Amino acid sequence: MKYISTRGHADRKRFCDILLEGLAPDGGLYLPVEYPQISDAKLTELRNVLANQGYAALAFEILSLYIDDIPADDLRALCAKTYTKEVFGTDAIVPVRTLEGNLLIEALSNGPTLAFKDMAMQLLGNLFEYELTRRGEELNILGATSGDTGSAAEYAMRGKKGVRVFMTSPHGRMSPFQQAQMFSLQDENIHNIAIEGVFDDCQDIVKAVSNDHAFKAKYKIGTVNSINWARLLAQVVYYFAGYLQATTRNEEKVSFTVPSGNFGNICAGHVARQMGLPIAQLVVATNENDVLDEFFRTGVYQVRGSANTYETSSPSMDISKASNFERFIFDLVGRDGAATRVLFEAGVAEQGGFKLSPLMVEEAASKYGFVSGKSTHADRLATIKDCYERLGQMIDTHTADGVKVAREHLRAEPMLVLETALPIKFAATIEEALGRQPERPAKFDGIEYLPKRVVVMPSDVEQVKAYIQQHCD
Numbered sequence: 517m518k519y520i521s522t523r524g525h526a527d528r529k530r531f532c533d534i535l536l537e538g539l540a541p542d543g544g545l546y547l548p549v550e551y552p553q554i555s556d557a558k559l560t561e562l563r564n565v566l567a568n569q570g571y572a573a574l575a576f577e578i579l580s581l582y583i584d585d586i587p588a589d590d591l592r593a594l595c596a597k598t599y600t601k602e603v604f605g606t607d608a609i610v611p612v613r614t615l616e617g618n619l620l621i622e623a624l625s626n627g628p629t630l631a632f633k634d635m636a637m638q639l640l641g642n643l644f645e646y647e648l649t650r651r652g653e654e655l656n657i658l659g660a661t662s663g664d665t666g667s668a669a670e671y672a673m674r675g676k677k678g679v680r681v682f683m684t685s686p687h688g689r690m691s692p693f694q695q696a697q698m699f700s701l702q703d704e705n706i707h708n709i710a711i712e713g714v715f716d717d718c719q720d721i722v723k724a725v726s727n728d729h730a731f732k733a734k735y736k737i738g739t740v741n742s743i744n745w746a747r748l749l750a751q752v753v754y755y756f757a758g759y760l761q762a763t764t765r766n767e768e769k770v771s772f773t774v775p776s777g778n779f780g781n782i783c784a785g786h787v788a789r790q791m792g793l794p795i796a797q798l799v800v801a802t803n804e805n806d807v808l809d810e811f812f813r814t815g816v817y818q819v820r821g822s823a824n825t826y827e828t829s830s831p832s833m834d835i836s837k838a839s840n841f842e843r844f845i846f847d848l849v850g851r852d853g854a855a856t857r858v859l860f861e862a863g864v865a866e867q868g869g870f871k872l873s874p875l876m877v878e879e880a881a882s883k884y885g886f887v888s889g890k891s892t893h894a895d896r897l898a899t900i901k902d903c904y905e906r907l908g909q910m911i912d913t914h915t916a917d918g919v920k921v922a923r924e925h926l927r928a929e930p931m932l933v934l935e936t937a938l939p940i941k942f943a944a945t946i947e948e949a950l951g952r953q954p955e956r957p958a959k960f961d962g963i964e965y966l967p968k969r970v971v972v973m974p975s976d977v978e979q980v981k982a983y984i985q986q987h988c989d
């Protein structure tokens with residue numbers, strides 16, 4: 517399998533080459549030259565693999581369709597090491613449960629940081645260690661986080677050979693639970709840097725360091741952001757696992773509703789559907805930051821400035837532009853790299869957006885199954901309350917956005933809402949909705965009282981560089 521850029525660059529790369537890279541050289545995102553097709557017989561085989569050998573074996577089957585530069589036995593071992601009950605809490609890894617009627621919930625949030633990003637990041641940690649060891653190289657991951665991504669990256673990379681993590685976060689602005697999760701890690705290769713500023717300051721520091729090409733090359737600076745193809749690929753697996761749990765025959769279809777921000781999670785659903793997995797609808801659920809809902813309703817993709825990016829009670833979806841969206845647009849415009857380049861260079865980069873014709877919006881729905889909806893703080897509270905008081909299930913704020921929007925798109929086939937986090941991560945809003953605290957998994961008891969490993973720094977690029985330098989020898 518070879519990989520191409522969404523902006524038409526002539527390079528054809530293999531999986532392990534793009535694994536450690538971010539954007540393609542022309543600023544595009546990587547996609548496979550084609551989506552492998554799953555025949556009816558193959559789907560039956562996968563159904564048996566999941567039933568008899570479990571999630572890790574299913575992951576190997578899917579991944580091996582896209583990865584041909586890691587020996588099969590090694591890839592199988594990497595999957596087996598990643599998707600264990602010990603790390604993800606259950607044998608099913610992504611158990612599906614009924615909320616009510618044909619509205620189901622697929623739990624993606626039982627990993628080490630209780631959010632769905634663990635599903636991909638845990639695999640990425642093992643892939644990075646494997647590939648860096650094979651090459652005899654090192655990588656220093658520099659990131660900015662306001663919560664979920666940073667902690668998922670740290671829990672995935674802790675103790676891994678050849679990898680260090682330098683994670684900046686806005687000092688004092690994450691929830692106490694999120695701070696405790698990150699800062700209690702005592703691993704030598706994990707560095708928490710609390711910046712006296714806001715999340716944008718952290719992001720600016722990361723950008724400034726990455727733009728210093730000499731520094732970046734000398735200190736082997738890399739990232740783990742959501743545009744990484746390996747992360748997306750790892751996510752494709754749980755769409756198969758969800759489908760196979762919710763159906764007994766290949767003639768049946770299901771739909772998925774996905775709480776969305778950067779379009780990474782649902783883009784994996786799009787890939788699964790393009791492979792032939794019988795998915796009827798892919799429902800994009802946004803919060804008040806409704807860039808994506810606006811697009812799927814009107815064809816207008818208009819990125820927002822920071823003044824129009826709202827802080828909400830489903831904060832992991834507070835985005836101003838959807839960094840993975842370009843992958844879907846590339847497919848929508850017929851995999852035309854030149855057309856995609858115009859939309860994202862002349863359009864997004866220069867004009868802040870673009871508008872596609874009503875015909876294209878219609879095609880996003882009819883040919884690709886995409887529809888959308890939006891949920892607000894009031895919707896979130898009402899949905900959390902309804903699910904708890906009437907249905908006896910406590911769900912987190914992001915999942916509540918999903919359930920609210922899923923209900924507007926219910927049809928005959930089962931609808932799976934992806935549960936992207938557990939309520940304990942967003943305790944204040946749960947308290948607001950229910951008047952009680954969410955339950956805390958036993959392994960997190962007293963986490964706030966553990967010793968913290970973090971340095972506090974002013975928002976100053978040079979100081980961050982000096983810190984990295986000091987810790988790379």
Ligand SMILES: *Cc1c(COP(=O)(O)O)cnc(C)c1O
Nearest residue numbers: 776777778779780781832936937
């Ligand atoms: C990251 C995240 C999302 C959004 O996922 P995207 O891939 O950015 O669309 C939703 N919910 C939670 C809890 C998250 O951490």
